[in-house]
Amino acid sequence: MKYVTELECIDCGEIYAPEPERYLCESCDDEGLLEVKLDYERLAVEWSREELSSDPRGNMWRYGPLIPVKPGTPRPRLEVGSTSLYHAPGLAKELGLENLIIKNEGLNPTGSLKDRASAVAVVKAQEAGRHAVACSSTGNAATSLAGNAASLDEDMEAVIFVPERVPGGKLAQLLIYGAVVVSVQDNYEKAYNLSAESIDRWGWYNRNAAINPYLVEGKKTCVLEMAEQLDFEMPDWLVFSVGDGCTIAGAWKACKDLREIGFIDKTPRLLGVQAEGCAPITRSFRTGEPLEVTSEDTIADSIAVGRPRNYKKALMAVKNSGGTMVNVTDEEIMEMMTLLGSRTGIFGEPAGVAGLAGLRREAAEGEISRDDDIAFVVTGNGLKDIDNARRAASEPLEVSPDIEELRQIFEQRGIIKEDE
Amino acid sequence: MKYVTELECIDCGEIYAPEPERYLCESCDDEGLLEVKLDYERLAVEWSREELSSDPRGNMWRYGPLIPVKPGTPRPRLEVGSTSLYHAPGLAKELGLENLIIKNEGLNPTGSLKDRASAVAVVKAQEAGRHAVACSSTGNAATSLAGNAASLDEDMEAVIFVPERVPGGKLAQLLIYGAVVVSVQDNYEKAYNLSAESIDRWGWYNRNAAINPYLVEGKKTCVLEMAEQLDFEMPDWLVFSVGDGCTIAGAWKACKDLREIGFIDKTPRLLGVQAEGCAPITRSFRTGEPLEVTSEDTIADSIAVGRPRNYKKALMAVKNSGGTMVNVTDEEIMEMMTLLGSRTGIFGEPAGVAGLAGLRREAAEGEISRDDDIAFVVTGNGLKDIDNARRAASEPLEVSPDIEELRQIFEQRGIIKEDE
Known part of the structure; x- marks a missing residue:
């Protein structure tokens, strides 16, 4: 957080201290999105491309000076970033x-790319003193949150709200990571509303990329x-x-x-x-x-x-x-x-x-x-x-176990040419 | 191939030149598996841990001196290796x-780990002057072969033989990579035999880890x-x-x-x-x-x-x-x-x-x-x-969109504790 100066509302310009649970602008009826402001002048003086290139870490944390988390907060063990x-x-x-x-x-x-956001979320959740982090999503935000929370040495529960009709595959990934998965027997809107109410009531950290500025x-x-x-x-x-x-x-x-x-x-x-x-x-x-x-x-x-x-x-x-x-x-x-x-x-x-x-x-x-x-x-x-x-995708070529039949199909498709 | 000396049959000890299409030992009725022999003495003199650590490549090819491929043969563009x-x-x-x-x-x-074998396979296929490489498999060997072949700049067709009942997911991956997928309307044994006959007849490179020593x-x-x-x-x-x-x-x-x-x-x-x-x-x-x-x-x-x-x-x-x-x-x-x-x-x-x-x-x-x-x-x-x-995996918690119902379930499971 060395170079983080403040959070600024992109609508009214109101300034807030960069607290981990400051999500939205109060002056805009909790609708204004905040942006993290950095001390660019100091960064330009104190950090360089050369220093970056000598950082041994092969993951997203090598860009630490630009990421609004405290240096001492434990990171998830998953190695996020360094993609090809x-x-x-x-x-x-x-x-x-x-x-x-x-x-x-x-x-x-x-x-998915969402791992980069979820890695920050589980770090900020710790800075907020929370032991649970929640979101409502059926997709990559949810699975990345569940995986990153699971890979922390510290206790951090991921609580995921999904609508009734979540695809089985993504559900499997969430459950394998040990998340608490709440299947709301209704549509997405209702799942979202229940998650918001729950986050409010039980004080979990809010991993909702749309409102969490970090x-x-x-x-x-x-x-x-x-x-x-x-x-x-x-x-x-x-x-x-x-x-x-x-x-x-x-x-x-x-x-x-x-x-x-x-x-x-x-x-x-x-x-x-x-x-x-x-x-x-x-x-x-x-x-x-x-x-x-x-x-x-x-x-x-x-x-x-x-x-x-x-x-x-x-x-x-x-x-x-x-x-x-x-x-x-x-x-x-x-x-x-x-x-x-x-x-x-x-x-x-x-x-x-x-x-x-x-x-x-x-x-x-x-x-x-x-x-x-x-x-x-x-x-x-x-x-x-x-x-x-x-x-x-296209369909496979269906053939009997017979090489003559295969030859004919291959020739028709131009896959082989034989002089016979 | 600088440090590759020969291929040796693990059964009878017969020696073969390290040709790209030398798969098995003839003296053992084409049943003897071959092992790639390296010139360890020369390697020990000419290569070092320090030299390795200064290699800028973040993929499997940084171990080039120990991999039996020619330095000039084009590699697949997929970045195989450097896993966490x-x-x-x-x-x-x-x-x-x-x-x-x-x-x-x-x-x-x-x-999967199979990418490491398939990356070598598509390089050896080029060294053999082939423009198609084949295997019979429904799994990771097949998908890795299809992906690595697709990522070559050079033309290289992957021909995959699968039995009738291949799972839809793996089939999808193969077809997305543009492989020629031959669905043999019979069991795995028949699919394997048809692939062997086809490889023989049309001279494709053989990516079968069990017999290909590379x-x-x-x-x-x-x-x-x-x-x-x-x-x-x-x-x-x-x-x-x-x-x-x-x-x-x-x-x-x-x-x-x-x-x-x-x-x-x-x-x-x-x-x-x-x-x-x-x-x-x-x-x-x-x-x-x-x-x-x-x-x-x-x-x-x-x-x-x-x-x-x-x-x-x-x-x-x-x-x-x-x-x-x-x-x-x-x-x-x-x-x-x-x-x-x-x-x-x-x-x-x-x-x-x-x-x-x-x-x-x-x-x-x-x-x-x-x-x-x-x-x-x-x-x-x-x-x-x-x-x-x-x-x-376990089952998700099914709830109505009702926070009181959720509270009861959470308390039963020990997910929250409330003093109410």
Whole structure:
């Protein structure tokens, strides 16, 4: 916390002390989102790229001076971060581009970028003196919270509220991590409300990225890490899928931090991609009108957020970066799952590859130039959503155990050529 | 290939040149397994721990001098290796141990240790001048082959033969990676035979870890990496689950290599763990009798190998290390999935945690001492087998959206205490 100065309301500018349980701005009727402010001047003097490069830690905590947690608070043992960055010339060519790099966040310990936020959450929970941390989610936020809490040496219960119809796979992951999973026999809204009431009543730490200002600071480490992996030469465009808006807000916060402390000169433009079946932020971005709550009709469940609480930070991020937003269909997302998999060996979940579908659109329409340097982040592992992967993929070749039959099928498909 | 001298038959000692498509010993009727021989004397002189530590590559290729591939052959772009090593004091205590470390191989790019073998396979396929590489498998060998082939810049088709009843999830992963998946409308044996006939007829590269001597050399990098992560202080015991025997054989090869070139002084004892429902290697280890083919009755599908082709190397590995073998039940495996998950945040597939169940047995029976240093390898990601995870895990708490009902349930379970 050495370089954290205060929390500032992004609506009214009210200032708060950086207490671990300060979530929202009181002056804005507990609706105003807060942003963590850092002492950039002091950071620029006291920290350097050289010092960073000599840090032996191969995880997100190497960016400690920019993360609002106390140095002495125990960290989860899961090694969050240090995910691979790939050059993808084959895929770039398919999209009519020259230089595409991909960061695979699906390789985080519980399989998504959300580990970065949850790692911060379980540290802040300890700083708040809490022994339980809660959220309502059916997805990556919940599983990452459960996994990171489990990996702490200290006692920390993860309490997860899920609606009745949570998919079996994600439920399994939560239960294996030993979380207290409360299945609310009703819809998501009711599960959320019960979680809010419970957090209030039993004083658990609140891991809700939309209102907890510290979690964006965890998410930003994805882009801090990417910058270091690129020797601080940022790309022209940085592509993210967008759900509640926290991830792309974190991406921009990272760019801002790095520029202010002199680690980078150029910040990238952000391309935010939503699913057509749930695109309230894109709509607001394009029309300039206030956000309207929408339905949630897409296979990309991790970005299906009809009432995104963090849309203001997301809109500011895209606008301030000089970027843009675009929507894609579920068909495009499924097509990109197989294109990404077959050209790079990376298996992303639908929300994780939605950004790639948006990139293809913008490249085809000339919004993004062939010779721009582009970085795209796969936010979650495809193994988390096997059902949609199965829908996206082709069918296997069905044959009898007979090599002549196989030969015929292979020849028809052009897999082999025989002179017989 | 600088330090590779020859291939040697482990049965008759016949020597072969290290050609990429030399799989088995002709003198033993194509049944004799071959072992890659290295020039340890030259390695000891020309390579050092210091040189290794200055290698900038954060993947398995940093152990290049010990891997039998040519330096110029293009590597897959997937970053295989550099998986996390965790100290697990909480879990150790549960097992009555003092020092337990865990290497999580589920964090490899396609989710298992098999990526290390498949990465070598696609390199050797190129050295053989092949543009297709094949295997018959429904599991991690197949998915890792498909992913690694997809990530090559060069054209390399992965042809995978699966039996009719392959699980949908693994099928999805294969198809997303763009493999040619041949679904043989019959059992595994028929699928295997058709693959062997096809490989022979169309001259594809053979990625079958049981007969291809180079693949064990890829697998061994898991233990090379562990040694480096431990500053070359090897543990007293190294614990692996055992299926066809290749992985534990690779582990021992790594220990032997490191000892012969002077990187380590002490080699660990190996604990090999099989599932009670399919334990032909343990039986042979205990009785000293030749291997008998068994049925395959366990949830740990990745180690359910009733006819293990590599059992001789596995037996030699365990014996030469001064180690032992033990079997565990499916119930023990499921129990360990939740214990591992809830104490460490690591989610392993059933075969991946079977070793832990064996460790608990041996620790309880005093075969392994409380103060021994123990390393355990989780070989595959739990997200690959959600159905069994769901069986292993407890049920969520089902409640109406009513905080009074929730309070009662929480109090019954001891999750909260209220003075009301």
